[in-house]
Amino acid sequence: AEKVRIGYWTSGVSLGYGSVLESKDFLAERGIDAEFVHFPDVNAPMRALAAGSIDLAFGAPLAGVFSTAAEGVPVKIFAATQPADVQFVVPEDSSIESLDELRGKKIGMSPAGSSVAVIASAVLAGNYGIGSNDFSLVGGNESRLAQFLVQKQVDGAALRSVTIAQLGDELKVKRLGSFAEEWRKLTDSDSVPYIGVGAVNAGLVDEHPETVARVIAALRDTLAWGEAHPDEVVSILQSSANLPEHDARVYVGQWNAMNRVAFEPEDIETLKRQHQVFADSGLIRGELDDSLFATQPYAQAEQLR
Amino acid sequence: MNAPSSLAVAVPALSLKDIGKHFDGLEALRGISLDVAKGEIVALLGTSGCGKSTLLNIVSGLLPADRGELRIDGQPASSFRDWRQIAYMFQEDRLLPWRSIRANVAFGLEAQRSRRAERIIKAEEALRLVELEGFARAWPHQLSGGMRSRVALARSLVVEPQILLMDEPFSKLDPQTRAQMHQELLRLQRLKNITVVFVTHDVEEAVVLADRVVVLEPRPGRIRAIKPLDLARPRIPTDLAVSEQVRQLRMAL
Amino acid sequence: MNAPSSLAVAVPALSLKDIGKHFDGLEALRGISLDVAKGEIVALLGTSGCGKSTLLNIVSGLLPADRGELRIDGQPASSFRDWRQIAYMFQEDRLLPWRSIRANVAFGLEAQRSRRAERIIKAEEALRLVELEGFARAWPHQLSGGMRSRVALARSLVVEPQILLMDEPFSKLDPQTRAQMHQELLRLQRLKNITVVFVTHDVEEAVVLADRVVVLEPRPGRIRAIKPLDLARPRIPTDLAVSEQVRQLRMAL
Amino acid sequence: METSKRILSLLLQRGVLIAVFLLLWWYAAGRLPSFVLPGPERVFYAFNGLVHSATFLHDLGATMGRVFSGFVLATLIGTPLGLALGSSRALARFFEPILAVLNTVSSAIWAIFAIIWFGISDATTIFVVFMTAMPLILTNVWQGAQTVERQFIDLARSFRMSRWQILVKISLPSILPYFFSGARLAFGFGWRVSLVAETLGASDGIGYRLRQAADLVQSDQVFAWTLLLVALMLLLEAGVLKPLERWLFRWKTPSR
Amino acid sequence: METSKRILSLLLQRGVLIAVFLLLWWYAAGRLPSFVLPGPERVFYAFNGLVHSATFLHDLGATMGRVFSGFVLATLIGTPLGLALGSSRALARFFEPILAVLNTVSSAIWAIFAIIWFGISDATTIFVVFMTAMPLILTNVWQGAQTVERQFIDLARSFRMSRWQILVKISLPSILPYFFSGARLAFGFGWRVSLVAETLGASDGIGYRLRQAADLVQSDQVFAWTLLLVALMLLLEAGVLKPLERWLFRWKTPSR
Numbered sequence A: 001a002e003k004v005r006i007g008y009w010t011s012g013v014s015l016g017y018g019s020v021l022e023s024k025d026f027l028a029e030r031g032i033d034a035e036f037v038h039f040p041d042v043n044a045p046m047r048a049l050a051a052g053s054i055d056l057a058f059g060a061p062l063a064g065v066f067s068t069a070a071e072g073v074p075v076k077i078f079a080a081t082q083p084a085d086v087q088f089v090v091p092e093d094s095s096i097e098s099l100d101e102l103r104g105k106k107i108g109m110s111p112a113g114s115s116v117a118v119i120a121s122a123v124l125a126g127n128y129g130i131g132s133n134d135f136s137l138v139g140g141n142e143s144r145l146a147q148f149l150v151q152k153q154v155d156g157a158a159l160r161s162v163t164i165a166q167l168g169d170e171l172k173v174k175r176l177g178s179f180a181e182e183w184r185k186l187t188d189s190d191s192v193p194y195i196g197v198g199a200v201n202a203g204l205v206d207e208h209p210e211t212v213a214r215v216i217a218a219l220r221d222t223l224a225w226g227e228a229h230p231d232e233v234v235s236i237l238q239s240s241a242n243l244p245e246h247d248a249r250v251y252v253g254q255w256n257a258m259n260r261v262a263f264e265p266e267d268i269e270t271l272k273r274q275h276q277v278f279a280d281s282g283l284i285r286g287e288l289d290d291s292l293f294a295t296q297p298y299a300q301a302e303q304l305r
Numbered sequence B, C: 001m002n003a004p005s006s007l008a009v010a011v012p013a014l015s016l017k018d019i020g021k022h023f024d025g026l027e028a029l030r031g032i033s034l035d036v037a038k039g040e041i042v043a044l045l046g047t048s049g050c051g052k053s054t055l056l057n058i059v060s061g062l063l064p065a066d067r068g069e070l071r072i073d074g075q076p077a078s079s080f081r082d083w084r085q086i087a088y089m090f091q092e093d094r095l096l097p098w099r100s101i102r103a104n105v106a107f108g109l110e111a112q113r114s115r116r117a118e119r120i121i122k123a124e125e126a127l128r129l130v131e132l133e134g135f136a137r138a139w140p141h142q143l144s145g146g147m148r149s150r151v152a153l154a155r156s157l158v159v160e161p162q163i164l165l166m167d168e169p170f171s172k173l174d175p176q177t178r179a180q181m182h183q184e185l186l187r188l189q190r191l192k193n194i195t196v197v198f199v200t201h202d203v204e205e206a207v208v209l210a211d212r213v214v215v216l217e218p219r220p221g222r223i224r225a226i227k228p229l230d231l232a233r234p235r236i237p238t239d240l241a242v243s244e245q246v247r248q249l250r251m252a253l
Numbered sequence D, E: 001m002e003t004s005k006r007i008l009s010l011l012l013q014r015g016v017l018i019a020v021f022l023l024l025w026w027y028a029a030g031r032l033p034s035f036v037l038p039g040p041e042r043v044f045y046a047f048n049g050l051v052h053s054a055t056f057l058h059d060l061g062a063t064m065g066r067v068f069s070g071f072v073l074a075t076l077i078g079t080p081l082g083l084a085l086g087s088s089r090a091l092a093r094f095f096e097p098i099l100a101v102l103n104t105v106s107s108a109i110w111a112i113f114a115i116i117w118f119g120i121s122d123a124t125t126i127f128v129v130f131m132t133a134m135p136l137i138l139t140n141v142w143q144g145a146q147t148v149e150r151q152f153i154d155l156a157r158s159f160r161m162s163r164w165q166i167l168v169k170i171s172l173p174s175i176l177p178y179f180f181s182g183a184r185l186a187f188g189f190g191w192r193v194s195l196v197a198e199t200l201g202a203s204d205g206i207g208y209r210l211r212q213a214a215d216l217v218q219s220d221q222v223f224a225w226t227l228l229l230v231a232l233m234l235l236l237e238a239g240v241l242k243p244l245e246r247w248l249f250r251w252k253t254p255s256r
């Protein structure tokens, strides 16, 4: 078996998927001897990749991967793994009924510069003509954003679907639209934007594409298994992530919306478009090099079905 | 000159009745009774650790006695209000290291609401009195032991007290300087009719300065003897009457 | 008894040549030259601030002189190795507040590599010597001024020095306790033939204890007179010869 | 009688303090959504769950181990350095700006460096704790060293004590109160920054769990961990520091 | 002559220190990807960009304002509290556990509370700075108050000084060195936690920008901000604190 050091962010969207991947042995079945490294910070896997302390990361933040690559760090993307499952919401009793009414308002979202913030800004500007100076961005993590909504510190927020579902009882909100819908409108395509991708050390993917292919196959296996065994996923989340049952069920309910293993041409197209959007917003610098997308393993993985 | 006997009927400046004090297991003072007339000078003598400093601490109001009664100007200490009449020169010099010599001397004046310029003038005058006029701007750590003790003396005198308590005020001074300080003290005392209680180990000093000598006995500290000194002033140590008194007192100790 | 004259040809225990010292602008000592014979007792007298403590600081090796030469047992101070023969009792008691009285006395013994049990025995013996055997376990802040100074004395004696420097060692003691301490000191001094240099303001004390009296003059501190005292021992203050010497010396000051 | 009365009154005071605190908490929690401010029951429930979770002892042990290692290292290095700076002006002048820098750089920045140097490992958190605790101890020891009484040093010199003996017998006892308050601060801040470091560069430990709970909107767990830390610190204070301090400084004049 | 020589040697030392630091940095940066450890040129370039950016002065001013407000509040409240605890044992016994709690709760937790109470506003950061700086000042003042010489207090009492006069003329001068080191620490930590607070509960300020830069993996900006903070702190130290300290403590015996 080949040894691969895999890192992921354990306190965010990639937690559920990672826990399942770790507690089942799909990787071993594909001949991968995986060593897992946990990161409490969303950007930490990228730093670890660059420092060579892991070989591969899934759910790596897209903006971080782009700018890391632009810095000349040898990393490549081998799959898109986390769609931006984010909704625009306002408090239930708000007078705001549609997204174009957010002009001049305070909107909470992931901190400025995060992928979520950039996508949100892009769709607001592209679809409603609300430029970045036409609203004020209030940054924070999910719990902070929920709190701001309750306290009316913000007029609206871009929240993850899973957060909305998890806090359903206490956080009464009105949905104005989702990233998926707005992105479709903006790009005139059927794709969803991604916030997380699989990133891998360039050396590994160039020299041993088949190893990465086998990882991809295992990721795919995990995805399928999770969909088929929601109760088991719930118990894994409860034990390995300290999640109470209710929260775990919410996570499992969002399984397919939150996780993906996709690298079809249209996905790559979406990622390129996102790069364009990121670059236009000034978030990242540098040109996009097509070689950033390592498509060979994904193609090989198709054969491993 | 105030002969103490002529004032006996008047209200005593200080009146101690049956004062007692313990420190944990140790009985430091027992049954101390003593009246000090206004303008009288009393010397306290006694062996090391017999309770002299403790007694001054009590009289100055700093240390509460365990038992007994203290009256000042006829009033019980608890209802006495005019404590600023009393100045206490401690056994240690207690110069504040962060103040210049002059500011140390002026320290006591700051308790009264006097003007700064006035304080400076008074402090410099007091420094002249103790012959340290050149050191007004020095820091305490630059002075010798005897110089420090003279600064402490100046600090006590500058507030013009009615009652002056002094714990071994001149022990660090050479005979010559000491004699000068004696002169200055007596001059001031006569001028303002100050009541003085002081501790000394120097019998000659006691005889030269005091109207009465109180001898304490140790463990527990009690009064062994009270000896009036009816000698004419000024008293010169080399005078026969004086040296005879010194000899007698020495014998008695 | 060691008459100093009989030792004049031998190597002096202490030899000062033209010692000078400045503090910033102030000239504290100038041209101090003095030989002290082994086993000799020298008293230093002088007005307050004339440089006595400064001189002892220099002799003890704590303060470098600006100029002049210091020899100990015939060797230049810079190459002298056996400094532990010298004990210095400071003008202040300098008791370490975090040590019990006994541990304070034992302090100097810790510089030598002696055993703990032995240190305790010696310290308690020294405390008995200064009549404080009951206070071995007390803390310094529980003692009176005179008691503290006796602890400091015990601390200096317990190391059994060959040369003993003392800065006003008995100034805080009553005459009786002081006389006892004199006796103890002289007994030890004779027993071990200790060289003693001490500062005092008490002329009588100087006459009772010293083989020679050195009188300093202030600003700058210079030697005004060196006076040998050829009196038989033991010297009783009330003896005529002794009191005559005291009178003479007082006159000379 | 006297002491037992005093202890009783103290216990009563403490009880009142806790009761007031709980009441305020309970009241405030009732008026806010539980993900913003979970109420006492919820937090105690989460606390219970925490204590019985599989990784609890491991996480607690990991963090404690890191904090203690960092703290001990900081003490072992900060104390002699502080003494050295206290005894040499030239050294002090040279190192002063370095100290100012150490005191300015935030623990998050140290964590970033640590991750670069040590990767995700215990050393990262230990390093961050060290970089926070060491200047605190150093500064206090240094300040203490400057207040050592010249008179006492001269006393020791008069007995020809060696530099080492002067250090042990004069300087250390004089510095002890300063060291103590420095160490107390250092330990408190060490605790706190260890959590920051663990949110960035660890894959277990309390900080890691805290971050996870915060990011997953599990406020009750955040509060439960906080409560636990506070309880541990109070235990350390009452069980070790206070008695030790009382014994060490028993020689001090009690204020009348 | 003497002093000018000494100043020259000091400048030389400082120069050497900076040169060594830059060299090490440059060497290390050459061996690591620049987003992990950006080299000096990159950081200076970023620094330049920063200083000329539109929001620079605003962010700097916002953070400084918050830190100073929090610090001043902490001083105004911590000093009298420390004095009070120092003068009353009963009070001290009652408040001791509260202090231990304050010293354990991390700034991130305070930030969470602050956001609940104050929302996104300057008050949030000010509160966090206050909750960090206040216990530091209080603890040091308290410790200082315990070391005030009984003898000096008795001296003042012998002159029948009022409690207020004793405070001003005896206690404060005695406590000053403690206060000073407490305030220095408090300011340093205030700086640092203000950044933590701003990453959570502010929409401008240095902390906000730092977080932004960190999230964008713009390490050069992170380092540029850090450099700026260090420079500011060194300026404060050399320009204000050191001269003030030298003047205030000019009475101290210079060690021979």
Ligand SMILES: Nc1ncnc2c1ncn2[C@@H]1O[C@H](COP(=O)(O)OP(=O)(O)OP(=O)(O)O)[C@@H](O)[C@H]1O
Binding pocket: B141, B142, B143, B144, B145, B146, B147, B172, C023, C024, C026, C028, C046, C047, C048, C049, C050, C051, C052, C053, C054, C055, C091
């Ligand atoms: N550290 C110092 N800095 C400046 N001046 C000093 C210092 N130590 C002593 N002096 C000065 O040196 C002179 C001599 O001081 P010294 O302590 O030797 O006097 P002394 O003879 O011991 O007096 P005393 O009998 O009062 O103790 C004094 O004028 C004093 O002000």
Ligand SMILES: Nc1ncnc2c1ncn2[C@@H]1O[C@H](COP(=O)(O)OP(=O)(O)OP(=O)(O)O)[C@@H](O)[C@H]1O
Binding pocket: B023, B024, B026, B028, B046, B047, B048, B049, B050, B051, B052, B053, B054, B055, B091, C141, C142, C143, C144, C145, C146, C147, C172
């Ligand atoms: N704070 C204290 N705690 C415990 N015991 C004390 C305290 N102060 C004084 N004592 C004890 O009380 C006794 C008397 O002390 P005091 O200082 O009054 O003596 P003194 O007569 O002034 O002696 P000296 O002439 O040596 O100064 C001594 O035995 C001393 O040990």
Ligand SMILES: O=[N+]([O-])[O-]
Binding pocket: D107, D189, D192, D193, D196, E106, E107, E108, E192, E193, E196
């Ligand atoms: O530095 N702190 O996070 O408390």
Ligand SMILES: [Mg+2]
Binding pocket: B052, B053, B054, B091, B167, C144, C145, C146
């Ligand atoms: Mg006394």
Ligand SMILES: [Mg+2]
Binding pocket: B144, B145, B146, C052, C053, C054, C091, C167
């Ligand atoms: Mg002297």
